[in-house]
Amino acid sequence: MLAIAVAALGGCGGTPATTPPRPLYDGGEEAKDFDDAQNAYRTDRFLDAYGMFDSFILRHPSSAKTKEAVRLIFESAKKLAEQGLDSTFLGVGVGKSPAKGLELLKDALIKHPYEESSDDSALWLGNFYFARSELAEAAVEYELLIKNYPRSECLPSALFQLGRCRLHEFEAVDYDAKPLREARRFFQRLLDEYPGDKRAPQAKQAVATINEKLAEKDLRTGDFYISRGKPTSALLYFRSVVDNYPGTASAAAAATRLKEHAPERGGQ
Numbered sequence: 001m002l003a004i005a006v007a008a009l010g011g012c013g014g015t016p017a018t019t020p021p022r023p024l025y026d027g028g029e030e031a032k033d034f035d036d037a038q039n040a041y042r043t044d045r046f047l048d049a050y051g052m053f054d055s056f057i058l059r060h061p062s063s064a065k066t067k068e069a070v071r072l073i074f075e076s077a078k079k080l081a082e083q084g085l086d087s088t089f090l091g092v093g094v095g096k097s098p099a100k101g102l103e104l105l106k107d108a109l110i111k112h113p114y115e116e117s118s119d120d121s122a123l124w125l126g127n128f129y130f131a132r133s134e135l136a137e138a139a140v141e142y143e144l145l146i147k148n149y150p151r152s153e154c155l156p157s158a159l160f161q162l163g164r165c166r167l168h169e170f171e172a173v174d175y176d177a178k179p180l181r182e183a184r185r186f187f188q189r190l191l192d193e194y195p196g197d198k199r200a201p202q203a204k205q206a207v208a209t210i211n212e213k214l215a216e217k218d219l220r221t222g223d224f225y226i227s228r229g230k231p232t233s234a235l236l237y238f239r240s241v242v243d244n245y246p247g248t249a250s251a252a253a254a255a256t257r258l259k260e261h262a263p264e265r266g267g268q
Helices: 002-008 027-042 046-059 066-083 099-111 118-131 135-148 155-169 178-193 200-227 231-244 249-264
Strands: 085-089 092-097
Touching (some): 027 046, 027 066, 046 066, 046 099, 066 099, 085 099, 099 118, 200 231, 231 249
């Protein structure tokens, strides 16, 4: 189920691989090494496959199959994370853990940062954490993708997912609004830089929802100052809601409050 959930979050294209150096081994040995690694992959021995493809690249750096070997390194790590390895705690089995696969995928991204499938694998990593509700870890991976692959086709997805991560951090209008503002920043960047992206309508709706919540928060703050007999401070918040969040329900309410309390402007 997790594999399906991660796949549903989508992928993207990448950047072309660099030209490899000259070959070190003959074609017969090269073919056997690749076939052995591929057989390990096809028989779901993903940990073995990862190591064998890694070794293949070291032994045959200029092979025509190097690009495919790199792709299968990434795929082996992903499959291993999805499959999981037996994990123990104090000698007692606690089920399957994706930790080794995730570790290997991160190592692969360090070794092969600018291959054709690197940015897509970086996005997959963030999506894997997101699907497991490990949102802090997911956000780290999305931010790394945005930093390391500024021209990647994965950027719109990373921006959208990062916005979703920040939205999940927000508890309620009575709490810190920083996650909301950060979420809006990512959604707005998606709208500004990729207006034709398929996620743009959702991002636009998210920005509207965030503005409603931010407006409500400022409106409540204004109401708090009214209850404390400080209308001047309250009017500042009401005016902020009207000016910064036009069209929201709170803006209409704030406009009404401005009229109601305007005579008290000097009474604080």
